[in-house]
Amino acid sequence: MSAPELSWLPSRPDWSDALRSIGNTPGPKEWSALVSLANVRLDFVSTLRLDRRLVKLFGDAPPTGLATRSLRLAVLGSSTVDHLFSAIRVGALRRGLWTSLYKTDYGQYSQELFDKNSELRRWKPETVLFSLDARHLLGGFGVNEPADEVNARLDRQIEILVNCWRVAREQLGCRVIQQTALPIFPALLGNNEHRLAGSPARLVGQLNSRLREHADAEGVDILAVDDKVAADGLNAWHDPMLWHRAKQEIHPAASPVYGDLVGRILAAQQGLSSKCIVLDLDNTLWGGVIGDDGLNGIILGQGSSLGEAFVMFQKYVKDLSTRGVILAVCSKNDEANALEPFEKHPEMVLRRSDIACFSASWQDKASAIRDIAKQLNIGIDSLVFVDDNPFERNIVRRELPMVAVPEMPQDPSLYPATISAAGYFESVGLTSEDLARTQQYQANSLREALKVSASDVDGYLKSLGMEMRWSRFQQIDSQRIVQLINKTNQFNLTTRRYSEEEVSAVIAAPGILSLQIRLVDQFGDNGIIALVIGRVVDDTTAIEIDTWLMSCRVLGRQVEQATLNLVVEEAKRLGADRLIGRYRPTAKNRMVENHYPNLGFSPCTVSDGDGQCWELTLAERAPSSTFIKIIEA
Amino acid sequence: MNEQEILEKLAETFRDIFDIPDLVLNPAMTAEDVPEWDSVNHITLIVATEQQFGIKFQTAEIEELKNVGELVHLVKEKTDNN
Known part of the structure; x- marks a missing residue:
């Protein structure tokens, strides 16, 4: 017999230590530490322990200045x-x-x-x-x-x-x-x-x-x-x-x-139920990555069990909006890509008009969520953020502890039950005002302009304990390499495609720079997330980066900088003193147009017209410091 | 799991429930020895032990328990059969 669980809350390995470290003076700091420890998947014994601490500190009176009514x-x-x-x-x-x-x-x-x-x-x-x-x-x-x-x-x-x-x-x-x-x-x-x-x-x-x-x-x-x-x-x-x-x-x-x-x-x-559900898109509302897989490649709709599960989740969300919950989107995507399924995919249940605030950009999600709350003019503590990606969930929990962030199950079939079990939208009476709310908020949001604000994520990145495990291309991984090269559209500087034979040729040639990079962090192994191929330019000591691509899943985690550190080391090993980078624009890779200048490359002195050309003199570059430990696999 | 390992796991649960961080559990210990071990905490202990080891006690088994050692023994019997 298994006990009913607070399955939507995250577990926290250091919970006991955190409980012990709470001070003995009842103040606002101790209170918010207790609140944060309550937002964990507690069993009944940990609930008893937390309550003992709560009663000891605040048994007689609430902390002063509490915003809620006791x-x-x-x-x-x-x-x-x-x-x-x-x-x-x-x-x-x-x-x-x-x-x-x-x-x-x-x-x-x-x-x-x-x-x-x-x-x-x-x-x-x-x-x-x-x-x-x-x-x-x-x-x-x-x-x-x-x-x-x-x-x-x-x-x-x-x-x-x-x-x-x-x-x-x-x-x-x-x-x-x-x-x-x-x-x-x-x-x-x-x-x-x-x-x-x-x-x-x-x-x-x-x-x-x-x-x-x-x-x-x-x-x-x-x-x-x-x-x-x-x-x-x-x-x-x-x-x-x-x-x-x-x-x-x-x-x-x-x-x-x-x-x-x-x-x-x-x-x-007390009117403290959540009011708005903020949804990620890729692998949350449909299967796959719209920017890479395209309109016809995403998994949504009849014909696959996964596609049906995403339809059912969209239906659940739509029903929530019907009863007065505001819908918002927060996605790391080019806006045009993100909107495409809403406008053109026949199986989409949710339409653009259902979404009161649509945020698709490459800024970090904590900042994007702040903007969403501002645009909708509702408290940030009335938002629920739903994302399949544990990295995004945790960064939002850390940056915005007042936002409810449910743990999402692997299988989208279980998404509706998870949101429902969490009871975020508990209602003690349904009014006609509830039912009209979405339209109203949507109008408001159009008036507010989008403002970008930075959020300090260094501490979070550090806490992830990221390790980049790299090697030169390995034959055993060639299938995954080919798949990545041919599937990645967004973070892809040149969009050059390779067949399996061509990848094998890269592996066999000693003078070609090749890197396959895996990222491991406290949530587990993200798999191979980046690839680089570089070739010596004939009769020079320069290496041109033929291919540099990365999975968008690991954006904003300093992987680019750490990868460049590696590329520089490898280039030196191959006897080069200069790197040439090229950006070849396509309909989908605009997000990397400033990739090379961001990494400290300068424009090439001579350009051959094939996209934009950038160069870096190796002797002049000091390695970027990142929170990623680099390990040769 | 042998009886020593079970005793150690149980000790953690006892410490958490009685709020005695340095409680040392020994097989001869009974409710008489721990002031916090009242009838309410006793139920909590039994339920926590069931959850912790994924087992279920019979009413009669609980009634017959004399000391910690017998609880450990009973847990061992049940986990062996799982």
């Missing part, structure tokens, strides 16, 4: 609820909320609710959560009672609950959250359980659907643990042994997810 939440339980408290506090903490919790004495919730002098009333809760176990709610029913009696009893039960809600709202002035009944009862008939009116298994479903109807009418928010059980399985949420032993209806191992559900409702009640 909350007093009373949990009215009919059985043991203590084991959920840590997770509730941490679920709120995850959203920057400070909560004070109160629990009614065992079995005393209705007395405390109705007694005008009760401790509960003196405590003055702002929100009450009715966390009532299924046995308590349905204990009075007889299995063999006739249907009309059972239904009359259910009506009475609902009336009692609705009365509790009203007392809490009207007399205590509270917002009310009602937890649904957990479907814990085994069936007595089986598939046709509905034929036995008094069956507890049937009644849970009936009760929950009645609760929902009345909750809407009464302005009460539902905590849908029954839906979670449907997704995760009953065994993940309930263990009869723990019920018998400790009257815990909800499994302690499920408490982190339970607490998160409570936390997201509390946040939504």
